[in-house]
Amino acid sequence: MEEVERQASLQCDPVSGSVPQKLFRRLKTKPRGFEEETVVSPGCTSPKEVTLESLVWGDLPEELVDRILAWLPPLFVIRLQGVCKRWRGILNERGFLRLLSQLPTHGPCFLITQKIGDVWQSAVYSHPMGQWHSLPVICTPKKAHSLIASAGGLLCFSALEGRHDELFVCNPLRRECKQLPDMHHSRQLGFVNMFMDTKSRSYRIVAAGDFSYLGSSRALPTEVYDSKSDSWAVYDSMPIGNLHSSKSAFCNGRLYCLTSSPCGLVAFDMDRGLWESIPVRMPRSLLDAFLVAGECGRLLLVGRVGLYSVHQSMRIWDLNLQKMDWVEVGKMPHTLFKGLLKSSAESFQCFGHGNFICFSAQKQQKWLVYDSSKKCWQWFGGCPLLSGPPGKRLRGIFFEPRLDAVVQ
Numbered sequence: 001m002e003e004v005e006r007q008a009s010l011q012c013d014p015v016s017g018s019v020p021q022k023l024f025r026r027l028k029t030k031p032r033g034f035e036e037e038t039v040v041s042p043g044c045t046s047p048k049e050v051t052l053e054s055l056v057w058g059d060l061p062e063e064l065v066d067r068i069l070a071w072l073p074p075l076f077v078i079r080l081q082g083v084c085k086r087w088r089g090i091l092n093e094r095g096f097l098r099l100l101s102q103l104p105t106h107g108p109c110f111l112i113t114q115k116i117g118d119v120w121q122s123a124v125y126s127h128p129m130g131q132w133h134s135l136p137v138i139c140t141p142k143k144a145h146s147l148i149a150s151a152g153g154l155l156c157f158s159a160l161e162g163r164h165d166e167l168f169v170c171n172p173l174r175r176e177c178k179q180l181p182d183m184h185h186s187r188q189l190g191f192v193n194m195f196m197d198t199k200s201r202s203y204r205i206v207a208a209g210d211f212s213y214l215g216s217s218r219a220l221p222t223e224v225y226d227s228k229s230d231s232w233a234v235y236d237s238m239p240i241g242n243l244h245s246s247k248s249a250f251c252n253g254r255l256y257c258l259t260s261s262p263c264g265l266v267a268f269d270m271d272r273g274l275w276e277s278i279p280v281r282m283p284r285s286l287l288d289a290f291l292v293a294g295e296c297g298r299l300l301l302v303g304r305v306g307l308y309s310v311h312q313s314m315r316i317w318d319l320n321l322q323k324m325d326w327v328e329v330g331k332m333p334h335t336l337f338k339g340l341l342k343s344s345a346e347s348f349q350c351f352g353h354g355n356f357i358c359f360s361a362q363k364q365q366k367w368l369v370y371d372s373s374k375k376c377w378q379w380f381g382g383c384p385l386l387s388g389p390p391g392k393r394l395r396g397i398f399f400e401p402r403l404d405a406v407v408q
Contacts, residue, residue: 066090070099073106074401075124075133078173091174091403100404101201108356110367111135111150111399112383118142120157122172123383124399127356127369132383139177140168147395148245151203152196153402158189165189167205167225169407178407183207183223183232191243191257195250195270201405202228206255206268208238222268222275227408235273246351249291251299256291280324283317290350292357294318294372301326302350302357304341312344313337316357316372330370332359336377340368353398360396367396 069077069090081088090096107128114121120138125131140157143166149156157168164186170177190209197203205225223232243266248257255268256278263286265278289303299319306312314337316330332340340361341348349360355373360366369378 062086066093066096066099070096070103073126073129074173074403075106075126075135077403078136097404097406100402106401108352108354109399109401110351110358110369111155111397113138113147113395113397115145120144120147124401125367125380125383130380135172136175138170138172139175140170141177141179144168147397148192149194149205150397150399151194151250152198152201153400153405154194154196154203154407155397155399156192156194156205158192160188163188167192167207169203169205171402171405171407173401173403174406176407180205180225181231184234185221185223187220191238191248192245193248193250193255195255196405200228202226202408204270206270207232209243222273224270224273230408233273236268236275238275246349247290249293249299251293252297256299258289258291278324280319280321280326283315283326283328287312288347292350292352293354295354300329300357300372302352304348312341314340314359316370330372330375332370333377336368339379349396351396351398353400356398358396358398 069080069087072080077090081090107126109127110125112123112125120140122135122138124133124135126133138155141159143159143161144157145160146158147155148158153171153173155170155172157170159166159168165188166182167180167189168177169180187210189207191207193206195204195206204227206222207225208220208222210220220238222235222238224235225232242260243257244260248255250256253270255270257266257268258264259266263282265280265282266275267278268275283301283303283305285305285307287304287306289301292300292302294300301317301319302314303317304312304314313334314332315328317326318329320327340359342361346361350357352358352370355371357370357372359368359370366382367380369380370376371378
């Protein structure tokens with residue numbers, strides 16, 4: 001360090017006394033997972049060279065320690081619970097949870113799950129940190145068979161009990177799980193989605209349809225669960241048409257869904273409890289598509305178009321409610337499209353939120369992420385933390401890791 005300072009003093013500008021910019025070092029810091037560069041002068045000591053005095057750091061006020069822990073990535077806080085008894089129980093302290101709710105989120109993460117026997121295993125790919133993290137074993141009942149929704153740090157699973165489905169909500173980071181009360185109408189759910197109110201930290205679940213009546217003209221009621229009242233409310237009947245949970249998205253107080261046979265767009269108004277058809281023209285030659293809730297209240301349509309394999313492409317549209325039309329805002333480069341789908345008959349999965357959209361193919365264990373704000377594409381490899389039978393497809397879903405999300 002003294003040598004660096006001596007060289008810097010020799011190379012200072014004789015007029016201004018400033019040190020040339022090339023002698024400054026750039027240190028990488030990652031508050032809550034995001035990379036930021038901090039410029040440090042040659043005379044400063046880097047964080048690695050700081051000597052921590054145990055007498056000083058051991059007597060920090062608990063409030064200050066809580067603030068330091070709250071700014072760490074949630075996945076790191078889970079690891080630190082083994083340090084001491086207080087840190088092990090810190091997730092049950094209201095003051096710490098209140099502090100967490102006031103801080104920005106960790107950033108976009110993608111949760112990959114698989115069920116081996118009766119155990120759900122999962123891992124999270126943190127896009128800000130660019131690495132995989134294993135999660136504790138999800139504490140769901142053995143009969144839970146499908147992960148169907150995610151919102152605000154919580155996951156929703158379904159389990160078939162006799163001839164009707166039961167729903168469970170859990171936070172994998174807190175290892176908490178709750179079975180929801182029975183719905184008014186027993187059914188094998190055809191459609192489920194989840195919405196988190198960021199202000200009240202309460203959530204609602206929309207359940208509709210019934211696999212037992214697919215293809216029939218019977219109108220089935222829609223039920224909405226509210227975590228604040230811990231009860232289901234019955235609302236308007238679902239429109240005729242097949243809805244898929246993976247092809248829906250919450251946007252501006254509405255739950256938008258794609259319908260098949262015929263292909264169209266419908267929306268469920270959360271406040272009024274009513275379904276309505278959106279008379280928007282769907283893109284031509286649309287083969288399969290998904291909905292994504294974009295930034296600033298935008299609803300994005302992501303789909304594959306084309307009649308023949310050589311002319312197929314993946315495109316992204318933005319919904320224009322004034323003109324009742326889809327406006328193209330992005331297109332996957334052809335080389336990436338061919339790398340994602342090896343054949344025209346191969347299916348794909350798409351999920352995302354905000355600026356990020358994630359694609360995965362049925363026969364591959366790698367994913368492609370599109371950042372709409374930067375207009376860039378990036379591959380990230382298969383998860384090294386999960387190992388299953390060859391050819392078994394892993395379930396992927398957008399996930400926002402939050403330690404303050406409680407199942408109530």
